[in-house]
Amino acid sequence: MKIIYADNAATTKMSRVAIDAMLPYMEEYYGNPSSLYSVGQKAKEALEQARADVAACFNAEAREIYFTGCGTEADNQAIISAARLGERKGKKHIISTAFEHHAVLHTLDKLKKEGFDITLLDVHSNGIVTAEEVAAAIRPDTCLVTVMYANNEIGTIQPIKEIGAVCKEKGVLFHTDAVQAAGHLHIDVKDQNIDMLSISAHKFYGPKGVGALYARKGIILTNVIEGGAQERGKRGGTENVAEIVSMAAALKDACAHIDEYAEKETKLRDRLIAGLDKIPYGELNGDRVHRVPNNANFCFEGIEGESMLLMLDDKGIMCSSGSACTSGSLDPSHVLLAIGRPHEVAHGSLRLSINEQFTEEDIDYIIASVTEVVQYLRDMSPFWRDLVNGKRPHVFSE
Numbered sequence: 001m002k003i004i005y006a007d008n009a010a011t012t013k014m015s016r017v018a019i020d021a022m023l024p025y026m027e028e029y030y031g032n033p034s035s036l037y038s039v040g041q042k043a044k045e046a047l048e049q050a051r052a053d054v055a056a057c058f059n060a061e062a063r064e065i066y067f068t069g070c071g072t073e074a075d076n077q078a079i080i081s082a083a084r085l086g087e088r089k090g091k092k093h094i095i096s097t098a099f100e101h102h103a104v105l106h107t108l109d110k111l112k113k114e115g116f117d118i119t120l121l122d123v124h125s126n127g128i129v130t131a132e133e134v135a136a137a138i139r140p141d142t143c144l145v146t147v148m149y150a151n152n153e154i155g156t157i158q159p160i161k162e163i164g165a166v167c168k169e170k171g172v173l174f175h176t177d178a179v180q181a182a183g184h185l186h187i188d189v190k191d192q193n194i195d196m197l198s199i200s201a202h203k204f205y206g207p208k209g210v211g212a213l214y215a216r217k218g219i220i221l222t223n224v225i226e227g228g229a230q231e232r233g234k235r236g237g238t239e240n241v242a243e244i245v246s247m248a249a250a251l252k253d254a255c256a257h258i259d260e261y262a263e264k265e266t267k268l269r270d271r272l273i274a275g276l277d278k279i280p281y282g283e284l285n286g287d288r289v290h291r292v293p294n295n296a297n298f299c300f301e302g303i304e305g306e307s308m309l310l311m312l313d314d315k316g317i318m319c320s321s322g323s324a325c326t327s328g329s330l331d332p333s334h335v336l337l338a339i340g341r342p343h344e345v346a347h348g349s350l351r352l353s354i355n356e357q358f359t360e361e362d363i364d365y366i367i368a369s370v371t372e373v374v375q376y377l378r379d380m381s382p383f384w385r386d387l388v389n390g391k392r393p394h395v396f397s398e
Contacts, residue, residue: 033239303348
């Protein structure tokens, strides 16, 4: 039986480059980078080289990079920092979208309880919000716009450069959650007018438990973790040097191969989408063109996502029905609801996220397996029989 891991949006397997970069700082240069003796200073040198390497991948300066424990922490610190800066100026309005990652949405919920006014823009059925819509929502008291670079579930890419230009013109800070984009798409914080940006290493073949926040020089960050002078006093706690070095190596390697990998993944992704398009009463979620190269997300009428995942796992295919962060939830994806999918269809979603190592044979096996599983589950479903017999209306066309 084939074993195919098709959930790279949830996490990626560490690359050999990332593992090899990490080992010396676990075995030999294991010192605390705040220490003055040689093994600590070796760690410090590696830490600062990693900072410079991460910065170079985004056309940023090394002093604009702050290491965190994950993308979620970076999102929290960026949003809270912008909120506190705005609050001091009497500006307590924040703009985001309805289909952000919960790291953003839950932080905004917290700020709302503190009296901030939150505007969540609707996204279109293709999963994209326009720069014009952002511009129309900006008010004199707006202190932050936070829009994710690429959606973690349906993979749609937002017009980041255009949104950044609007925010710069209006004098509003712009943050983007780039967790799904870093290492997969070209990012230039200066050209795209990005003020703050969050990444997470395990989305681009690095280790889990480490991320980074880019904050343009001049932005005063608010601490979310107190305790020491690390990260220029903005994030307490001894730096995880081995994982930081590993993240930098993984990101540098991924960025060096972006075009090569994207070309291969796009061809395979389009083959996958074309094959799954043939399943009756199913539809692709998100824009067909403006999406990350490795993502295909479908909804199928008359089935339940969890059953589909378990049956595909029996066939050796590992995938998901939404965000890995909410996989234990019984509620349908807020992302799919935001693009207009009804509850009963959103429950039947399937996210497949591939990588450049997939083959056409892998893709064809996934297509055949999903087609078989969907038909099997529909044959068992009373809800599907009601649809076939006309007792319920179809949402999708055949």
